[in-house]
């Protein structure tokens with residue numbers, strides 16, 4: 001099979017042996033695979049994959065058709081349309097995924113859209129609801145809202161009945177985010193728009209002091225992305241006075257048991273939103289596998305609404 005492959009700090013498309021499904025795994029003919037910030041970090045040598053994942057094939061999410069099943073597979077069979085998160089290896093013609101982390105692809109989603117769902121919607125759902133306990137009517141602030149995770153979070157917030165504010169630095173993207181019916185603002189001076197019950201941090205440490213200022217009493221900050229910086233001084237008295245919670249999370253390094261729970265929550269809480277029309281998958285650009293290097297360049301360039309997806 002061919003796969004996007006990391007060679008000397010760059011992406012090339014080269015031949016690999018076909019993977020074989022182990023117990024509980026599905027072999028999937030991948031039709032679409034989204035790009036994520038972690039792929040870029042991995043290409044640059046800063047984010048080695050966890051044990052068991054292919055070392056040189058990036059890709060944290062995929063959508064495709066089940067080709068064959070390992071032993072002890074019960075939920076899916078050959079021909080089923082599945083999608084899900086993987087610890088690596090998703091950007092290939094064939095990939096394996098454990099059936100417990102796989103989800104059925106809703107009828108409403110074409111392959112390209114489905115390839116952009118698992119990582120960002122799972123991350124956003126987990127951060128907002130499992131980590132931060134976002135509830136109906138609460139005030140939510142999403143930083144970096146035009147990106148893949150941000151667009152998922154904004155839509156999930158609206159679907160849940162939260163009052164959503166979104167920071168977006170690119171003007172054109174800001175207008176597009178505002179079209180979702182949320183308050184879309186320039187990141188500069190965001191703290192003036194508080195108080196917020198939940199803040200989803202997708203940009204980095206530069207926002208932390210402002211986040212604490214803008215947080216409501218009993219508020220929760222969840223740090224999911226630190227692309228713009230990871231180190232900050234904060235005044236812990238603000239954390240105490242507001243009886244605030246500051247927490248962080250990653251998805252990739254979790255054990256399969258926890259990833260399986262996120263997949264079941266996605267099936268129950270998120271996937272119905274595609275059928276009802278509450279949720280869409282904004283795809284800024286898609287590229288055939290052979291043009292994987294161009295897809296990586298597009299992701300790196302930023303100023304995009306939603307996802308960049310490889311069509312395979």
Ligand SMILES: NC(=O)c1ccc[n+]([C@@H]2O[C@H](COP(=O)([O-])OP(=O)(O)OC[C@H]3O[C@@H](n4cnc5c(N)ncnc54)[C@H](OP(=O)(O)O)[C@@H]3O)[C@@H](O)[C@H]2O)c1
Pocket residue numbers: 036037038119120123143144145146147148149150168169170187202203223224225226227228249250251252301302303304306
């Ligand atoms: N912890 C986890 O498990 C987990 C899972 C998924 C993703 N992540 C991380 O979460 C972050 C968001 O992921 P994503 O897929 O949504 O990435 P993305 O699609 O690249 O979106 C990032 C967004 O943040 C904005 N941004 C970046 N730097 C900024 C800055 N200095 N000031 C203001 N806005 C800035 C970008 O705006 P421009 O377009 O203008 O650059 C873009 O809209 C990434 O850091 C990613 O690595 C973590």
